[in-house]
Amino acid sequence: MVTDHKTLFIGGEQIPASSTERIEIRSATTEEVVGTAPCADNVDVDAAVAAARRAFEDPGGWSAWSVEDRASAIERLADEVAARADRITHFVSSQNGMPTVIAGPLESDMPVKIYRYYADLIRRTELEETRPGLLCGRAIVRRAPIGVIAAIVPWNYPNLITAIKSAPALAAGCTVVLKPSPETVLDSYVFAEAVAAAGIPAGVINIVPGRADTGSYLVSHRGVDKVSFTGSTAVGRQIAKTCGELLRPVTLELGGKSAAIILDDADLSGNIEGLFQATLLNNGQTCVVNGRILVPRNRFDESRDFLAALLNGAVVGDPLDPATQIGPMVTEVHRGRVEGHIARAKADGARAVVGGGRPAGLDRGWFVEPTLFTDVDPSSALAQQEVFGPVLALMPYDDVEQAVQIANDSSYGLAGTIWTADEARGIEIAEQIQSGTVGVNYYMLDPVAPFGGIKASGLGRELGPEGLSSCLRHHTTYLSTI
Missing domain, CATH: 3.40.605.10 (Aldehyde Dehydrogenase; Chain A, domain 1)
Structure with a gap:
């Protein structure tokens, strides 16, 4: 009607x-x-x-x-x-x-x-x-x-x-x-x-x-x-x-291009819902989503496989279906923008380990597959520009100082997350992030606290x-x- x-x-x-x-x-x-x-x-x-x-x-x-x-x-x-x-x-x-x-x-x-x-x-x-x-x-x-x-x-x-x-x-x-x-x-x-x-x-x-x-x-x-x-x-x-x-x-x-920093003690399997929300909320059409995911180099393969399973298992479909986790992009024009970011990332040498196209069996609607990239240069367009879609960039770091440096290497400063078994350590690192807001093992706006960004x-x-x-x-x- x-x-x-x-x-x-x-x-x-x-x-x-x-x-x-x-x-x-x-x-x-x-x-x-x-x-x-x-x-x-x-x-x-x-x-x-x-x-x-x-x-x-x-x-x-x-x-x-x-x-x-x-x-x-x-x-x-x-x-x-x-x-x-x-x-x-x-x-x-x-x-x-x-x-x-x-x-x-x-x-x-x-x-x-x-x-x-x-x-x-x-x-x-x-x-x-x-x-x-x-x-x-x-x-x-x-x-x-x-x-x-x-x-x-x-x-x-x-x-x-x-x-x-x-x-x-x-x-x-x-x-x-x-x-x-x-x-x-x-x-x-x-x-x-x-x-x-x-x-x-x-x-x-x-x-x-x-x-x-x-x-x-x-x-x-x-x-x-x-x-x-x-x-x-x-x-x-x-x-x-x-x-x-x-x-x-x-x-x-x-806008934002926020980063999730996964520390060496983080329990990935125990934070599935929180990580999904922080990285893919509203089909990625969210200014605070953490499109950059930074992981210790010695946990890179484990993190890649975990995130690949998370994205592959996400239910993509009609947003009116209560089982759906990822719906379509808002318009055909916006889907084209997201697909342009994906094409640019591939041209820049990034590798799509999950997704990168349109979901099979969904011939109508402006859908994009949830996509995970590796081999992402921190200075590349994918790592620096806001995609506003279900596209994630997974990048390794050698120590926490480098992770903070990569997270702060952005013209944006809106959100971010730290994932760790040690909340006090997470708070200490969160205070080093150049951003208006940061979550530790969680991210959601709360009416009682100020929300907003710095820089762009x-x-x-x-x-x-x-x-x-x-x-x-x-x-x-x-x-x-x-």
Whole structure:
């Protein structure tokens, strides 16, 4: 069945789009059209930003609500998202190929946890303090909502990243204009239903699906106070340039080429699920996946055979099947990019010990075989460039110092993992990794802790109290003691 939308969620209502251009959403599994929606134009974006501005500035608007009232509304939103979990999971898996075994916990359950976390956090956050001065006065320092936030969300985790951006914004008292990716639009309409059902005031959240030009116009819009973007480093640089010229705050969560360091005492068989998650989550279409796997030279053959068995045993197929572990790439164009990386790796002398082609028996859908390369030069394109697919590079090291050097030899710095029987040793090595986040025998974002990258992996932090702080500005009032 094709889901055909004619309207956009602006100002608390589904209103007719100004644009006549349409977005056609295809199933990553069947290649068939599963839905259509308007592609927002500049007029639509203007309307969304104006609605967000009114909701923020009007007397009695969202920014003027009490902390308790905002927190209660966010909790209602969490309830409404939870009530639509099955539909969200289905739409996401149908559109981008994410296996439902992943989409359920990360696209439905995790957003609910994030909304509840920020509702609780804002209740516990002191937004004003009086500081005694060093001269003859004192100062009142108040943290106030930053204003209208443009939130640009990618296709790989559309609902999780929507929550990461919108939950702290709502808690802070900001309003949001959300731009979903054209590959994953259908689930955003379910989110709009949840927003309306939760009684979030009109204009506090507005949704304008669109392509790159829609995002560019939103980023540069004079009515926007801050931009929050998740996506490629190339696009992030352009957004940073625009925001720099406008002196506009921006948070950028960009690409990665993270490394998993397997130490000499690591128990591979005891960490199968964790290693699979860290290296192949969401078919490899995840910015934090560890596409480089570094192993001691004396355990190289063992590690190669272990990983080869892991990839060969992975169930590849329909993401709507609960047994599926690896689904298709999001689009035909993206599959072509991944296959281009594979071809380049082979041309550079790397050897595909597993995969390297398309799965047999899957003639429809944008599938790529889970692929493991050896004989990978640490300076090669495969070791340095983000693939964003189920492609792993296995490389040996002689000592831990060399492993850390290889891991840090990257323009990115987003994630990483250490695998060891000695947690204290793992923590010590993790602190040497030039990356915003590192896991020891595990990797998963947690709402309580800041997430983000360094180097080409981005600017700023999301999640944790730091994510809330990024939606607030400081205002100081100086007072005399006289």
